[in-house]
Amino acid sequence: MNFEIALVWESLPKIVEGMGLTIELLLISLTLGTALSVVLVLMRISGIPALVWPAFLYIYVFRGTPMLVQLFIVYHGLAQFEFVRNSVLWVFLREPFWCAIIAFSLNVAAYTAEILRGGIQGVDRGLHEAGRALGLKPYQRFLHVTAPIAIRLSLPAYGNEIISLLKGTALVSLITMYDITGVARTIVARTFAPYEIFVSAAIVYLCLTWLIQRGVGLAERRFGRYVRR
Amino acid sequence: MTDPARPIILLDRVTKSFGAFQALKGVSLEIARGQKVVVCGPSGSGKSTMIRCINRLEEHNGGRIVVDGIELTASIKDIDAVRREVGMVFQQFNLFPHLTAVENLMLAPRLVRKMPRREARELAMHYLERVHIPEQADKYPSQLSGGQQQRVAIARSLCMKPQIMLFDEPTSALDPEMIKEVLDVMGELAAEGMTMIVVTHEMGFARSVADLVIFMDKGEIVEQGPPATFFANPRNERTKTFLGQILTH
Amino acid sequence: MTDPARPIILLDRVTKSFGAFQALKGVSLEIARGQKVVVCGPSGSGKSTMIRCINRLEEHNGGRIVVDGIELTASIKDIDAVRREVGMVFQQFNLFPHLTAVENLMLAPRLVRKMPRREARELAMHYLERVHIPEQADKYPSQLSGGQQQRVAIARSLCMKPQIMLFDEPTSALDPEMIKEVLDVMGELAAEGMTMIVVTHEMGFARSVADLVIFMDKGEIVEQGPPATFFANPRNERTKTFLGQILTH
Amino acid sequence: MAVVVEWLDAFAWGALVVLRVFVVALILTVIWGLIGASAKLSDSALARGVANAYTTVFRGTPELLVLLIIYFGSAVTLTGIAKMVDPSVKFIGIPPFWAGSLAISLIVGAYATETFRGAFLGVDRGQVEAARALGLSPGQTFFYVRLPQMWRLALPAFGNHMNSLIKDTALLSVIGVEEIMYAADRATAMTNKPFTMYLVVAIIYLAFVSVIIKTVAVLEVYANRHLERTR
Amino acid sequence: AAQETLMVGSECTYFPFNYRDSDGVLKGYDIDVANEIGKRLKAKTEYVCMKFDGLLPALLAGKFDLIAASLSITEDRRQKIDFSVPYRLSIGQFVAPKAKKLALFNADGSINKPAFKGVRIGIQRATTYDNWFQAIVPDANIVRYEGVEAIYLDLKSGRVDAIMTNPMKTYLEFLSKPDGAGFEVVGPQITDEKYFGTGAGIGLRKGNDALLKRIDAAILDMKKDGTLDKFSKLYFPFAIYPVN
Numbered sequence A: 001m002n003f004e005i006a007l008v009w010e011s012l013p014k015i016v017e018g019m020g021l022t023i024e025l026l027l028i029s030l031t032l033g034t035a036l037s038v039v040l041v042l043m044r045i046s047g048i049p050a051l052v053w054p055a056f057l058y059i060y061v062f063r064g065t066p067m068l069v070q071l072f073i074v075y076h077g078l079a080q081f082e083f084v085r086n087s088v089l090w091v092f093l094r095e096p097f098w099c100a101i102i103a104f105s106l107n108v109a110a111y112t113a114e115i116l117r118g119g120i121q122g123v124d125r126g127l128h129e130a131g132r133a134l135g136l137k138p139y140q141r142f143l144h145v146t147a148p149i150a151i152r153l154s155l156p157a158y159g160n161e162i163i164s165l166l167k168g169t170a171l172v173s174l175i176t177m178y179d180i181t182g183v184a185r186t187i188v189a190r191t192f193a194p195y196e197i198f199v200s201a202a203i204v205y206l207c208l209t210w211l212i213q214r215g216v217g218l219a220e221r222r223f224g225r226y227v228r229r
Numbered sequence B, C: 001m002t003d004p005a006r007p008i009i010l011l012d013r014v015t016k017s018f019g020a021f022q023a024l025k026g027v028s029l030e031i032a033r034g035q036k037v038v039v040c041g042p043s044g045s046g047k048s049t050m051i052r053c054i055n056r057l058e059e060h061n062g063g064r065i066v067v068d069g070i071e072l073t074a075s076i077k078d079i080d081a082v083r084r085e086v087g088m089v090f091q092q093f094n095l096f097p098h099l100t101a102v103e104n105l106m107l108a109p110r111l112v113r114k115m116p117r118r119e120a121r122e123l124a125m126h127y128l129e130r131v132h133i134p135e136q137a138d139k140y141p142s143q144l145s146g147g148q149q150q151r152v153a154i155a156r157s158l159c160m161k162p163q164i165m166l167f168d169e170p171t172s173a174l175d176p177e178m179i180k181e182v183l184d185v186m187g188e189l190a191a192e193g194m195t196m197i198v199v200t201h202e203m204g205f206a207r208s209v210a211d212l213v214i215f216m217d218k219g220e221i222v223e224q225g226p227p228a229t230f231f232a233n234p235r236n237e238r239t240k241t242f243l244g245q246i247l248t249h
Numbered sequence D: 001m002a003v004v005v006e007w008l009d010a011f012a013w014g015a016l017v018v019l020r021v022f023v024v025a026l027i028l029t030v031i032w033g034l035i036g037a038s039a040k041l042s043d044s045a046l047a048r049g050v051a052n053a054y055t056t057v058f059r060g061t062p063e064l065l066v067l068l069i070i071y072f073g074s075a076v077t078l079t080g081i082a083k084m085v086d087p088s089v090k091f092i093g094i095p096p097f098w099a100g101s102l103a104i105s106l107i108v109g110a111y112a113t114e115t116f117r118g119a120f121l122g123v124d125r126g127q128v129e130a131a132r133a134l135g136l137s138p139g140q141t142f143f144y145v146r147l148p149q150m151w152r153l154a155l156p157a158f159g160n161h162m163n164s165l166i167k168d169t170a171l172l173s174v175i176g177v178e179e180i181m182y183a184a185d186r187a188t189a190m191t192n193k194p195f196t197m198y199l200v201v202a203i204i205y206l207a208f209v210s211v212i213i214k215t216v217a218v219l220e221v222y223a224n225r226h227l228e229r230t231r
Numbered sequence E: 001a002a003q004e005t006l007m008v009g010s011e012c013t014y015f016p017f018n019y020r021d022s023d024g025v026l027k028g029y030d031i032d033v034a035n036e037i038g039k040r041l042k043a044k045t046e047y048v049c050m051k052f053d054g055l056l057p058a059l060l061a062g063k064f065d066l067i068a069a070s071l072s073i074t075e076d077r078r079q080k081i082d083f084s085v086p087y088r089l090s091i092g093q094f095v096a097p098k099a100k101k102l103a104l105f106n107a108d109g110s111i112n113k114p115a116f117k118g119v120r121i122g123i124q125r126a127t128t129y130d131n132w133f134q135a136i137v138p139d140a141n142i143v144r145y146e147g148v149e150a151i152y153l154d155l156k157s158g159r160v161d162a163i164m165t166n167p168m169k170t171y172l173e174f175l176s177k178p179d180g181a182g183f184e185v186v187g188p189q190i191t192d193e194k195y196f197g198t199g200a201g202i203g204l205r206k207g208n209d210a211l212l213k214r215i216d217a218a219i220l221d222m223k224k225d226g227t228l229d230k231f232s233k234l235y236f237p238f239a240i241y242p243v244n
């Protein structure tokens, strides 16, 4: 098997061009999705059936179906309805970029909600009681007691989610956009050199993954200052 | 604002079960504003359970509990208002691990009393000094010794200057010197008119400070009375043997 | 197998720092096989740190620690062998929350002593009876009162029948009656020849059981001696005031 | 929908393949995840370094490339070795099923490493001290004290990983394993009804995921039994 | 003597060129051609199915000897593998909504470049059509897709105004179906060999010149004796192999 290292270097600049879109998609949908996930997890643990069930259902559906399907439903599915096409929404939905943002954010929210729930379970019950005994309101308890500890416990899994999303954004190549994978696939189909081209893509992804892993590590240290080691 | 004659804490035939096990079997108690009550009794007799019911960390199953004129019921909305006025020191301390000692003290004054940061810090340092650990202010709980943790826990609830304080064995992790110091602080608070319920076996404190001593056994209050009569002539057999242990010991 | 004259625990100018803070400032101590040592001293003086160093839960920074002939060093391989013979009761109990009381007791005998399940259960129930909570056997730690948890913690380490026991304030959460019971159990073990280091402020126990009383302050052993001399004529000023508190109190 | 009936066979076989891959890969994933998390939390700088490299590489590299390298890379090596013995050999490789299961377990295992590490952090340090003080060996401490306390924290996020495993099985069609996505492609090619066929796929996935979610929920109740007072 | 065996790799999901019906029987134009090659080479043929991404690595690793998967012959690909002579044409054609009445071509069949202005055209990415556009109408407004299904869907939803595809597939999958009502082909078939390549061929590992020669001969024979014509008529009303 002949591996042409030159092809790797040749294709790298073109692939890096796709990086801008990847990062843009990642940051926007991560922000929106995480915000939504906080709402979801609060509903999920609220103990109020009217809130628990919708949240549960949402998480179930979005974790239960592939992200590809969700993307296609937003992109192709909605476009099939005449009224969608005639509404103002079409300004956004016409654009693959916004379809991707919508689908990814909704998806990330479901997964992150579960991750946060795991972290929240790790917060000792005695601490809730201490907060209550001090007269803190529920939202204050959540913000100042539960959240800082739960965040520390969730961070490693949240790092996973960021990296998954990074890789997941590759699906946009199916709806006519050129991210890292989109560019790579284009070159592969033309040159018929999957190893070399995917290795270049891997180099770009690895750099981003490494950055994310570092960033999460720093955040963990920040949130875990109090832990005795 | 409130009728001084009305009891600030009223327990009326309160029961509490954990599954099949009944931890409180009809406890009745009236505590007037400013009273100091010492609760003692063997391990597992329901002392912690009782004071946890008073600020509704545990929901009682039967009977009534009224705190400062507000009855604690399942539908209660104003539980936070009650809790603002009821401080508690836990047997297990329950310090916030992610906050330093001084931050543990500052949290509630800042959030509940809306105190500015600087003022809250001064207040916190004041109480840390009173329990002799100002130099530990910036350590996290995991870096403190057992006794230091307990003192932070005490100082934390004092910072809120609540009308009612519930202490659950507040001196268990302390050495005799420090016990004296802490009891002195509590004595001062008592003198300032704070209502207190203290689970403790420090009978010296009970003698000098308490208005009322309660002895619990197996989920019931088996004997109560002012310290003079309580220690001098306990009527109940169980109380007698228990006090016998303390005094000979 | 071992020379009875050789100390079973030897601390030679042991130091331990947490960052810039020095918790132990050159502690030297020799404990012979079968000796009972009571350690007292103010909160934060380094008592827990010292006994945690002895089974290497904390690594000391300077000096030497030799336990049963094995020196504790960074390269030590046989730390498990040492720990098998050194039991410890923690100030914070550290019960396993996912196991019931009786399972907490059975775990080490089954895994370390390879005891069959039934036998381990019998042993566990035996010790639960000795601390008067056989009826709590199937509860999880979160369902136990503070004193019950402490008794489970004590029973758990007794189950291993170690040669050396380190107790860190083993009676802090107990009522006087129960303190007496537990101290009695400990006295029996002492009589059976177990070596013991007990951090406690129960001076009655020190008087009746201890061979040696140690007073620590600010990371140093400031006074030590047999209880008779220790209590009768303490030489150090610090010890005097400390004992003053205990005795007047 | 009538056209689907004709293809039920293919879908059923595909689903069976997915199930088999899932079970094998799940076991491996847990193993990699536990080893990885332990390594990351260990005192050995070497172990931490290796584990960091593992999570960076397997989370960072496109899944397809991992799969191709593991399957074809191993095949080229094996064939090369076999040719030295018998020059007439044309192709020897790890069977696609096993290569594929290994590949996706290594990928998801890298994610599980992080999840498990986070959960281990949630176990109080005093617990380890207590176990060690009782004389339990590091291994016993791991299996009897840390693991039983950590998995209740890991379960929600690990449920996510099980879903990923199910969905990643779709990759295996690239090395000729005929799972349900491949069955759908086949059916689509003939019937030209992509939406119908992908709907069938979605339903099958949803069925798998429903079983997973239900299982996780039951396990969570069990894992939290000692805290039944909580909430 | 042991009969020679030819291992053939294909996608098996590309109707009507290579696909398996619901009973699992492998069929299609590519397959017919490969079978016939086997027959003429007096070799047994065995098939391995995998997705496009796996085909080349598998060929290089020796899992099979030939790729018969409607693989277009291009210069870039020749860097990696050898190709037989073409056995199938590569052509392109525009399809657009009838109502739009696009005049992308002049009456004489030549391209009407100004008409491309403001027209969004969907194509499959990294195909020969892409090359053609870059060379002939470089400033056309191109939207690139991964698969053909999505192209038809977006043509219907109006995200693109016209598409350029392989008329064989478009005819079978779209225009001849109810979905395709209201759409029509625009302009003539485009067969520019310079951009569309010489067609689709059989792919082989480099260095198998003897085998390549025998396959080339077989394909040329099949063209001459009408076998290719027969195969092509099984699926299409028109010839899809290079006639001259």
Ligand SMILES: Nc1ncnc2c1ncn2[C@@H]1O[C@H](COP(=O)(O)OP(=O)(O)OP(=O)(O)O)[C@@H](O)[C@H]1O
Pocket (backbone or CB within 6 Å): B018, B019, B021, B023, B042, B043, B044, B045, B046, B047, B048, B049, B050, B091, C136, C139, C142, C143, C144, C145, C146, C147, C148, C173, C174, C175, D229
């Ligand atoms: N969640 C629970 N489930 C079952 N039993 C419980 C639970 N919580 C407490 N108990 C039981 O209730 C009884 C009273 O407990 P409580 O904590 O009030 O005792 P206590 O008087 O505070 O004892 P101590 O002095 O040991 O702290 C104990 O026997 C305990 O085992």
Ligand SMILES: Nc1ncnc2c1ncn2[C@@H]1O[C@H](COP(=O)(O)OP(=O)(O)OP(=O)(O)O)[C@@H](O)[C@H]1O
Pocket (backbone or CB within 6 Å): A228, B136, B139, B142, B143, B144, B145, B146, B147, B148, B173, B174, B175, C018, C019, C021, C023, C042, C043, C044, C045, C046, C047, C048, C049, C050, C091
């Ligand atoms: N991890 C740590 N980081 C910083 N300081 C620490 C740490 N652990 C202990 N210390 C400090 O070391 C000193 C000795 O602690 P130690 O726990 O040994 O006290 P102690 O004698 O057991 O007190 P107590 O009776 O209150 O339990 C204390 O001042 C404590 O704040």
Ligand SMILES: [Mg+2]
Pocket (backbone or CB within 6 Å): B047, B048, B049, B091, B168, C145, C146, C147
């Ligand atoms: Mg209690």
Ligand SMILES: [Mg+2]
Pocket (backbone or CB within 6 Å): B145, B146, B147, C047, C048, C049, C091, C168
């Ligand atoms: Mg201590």
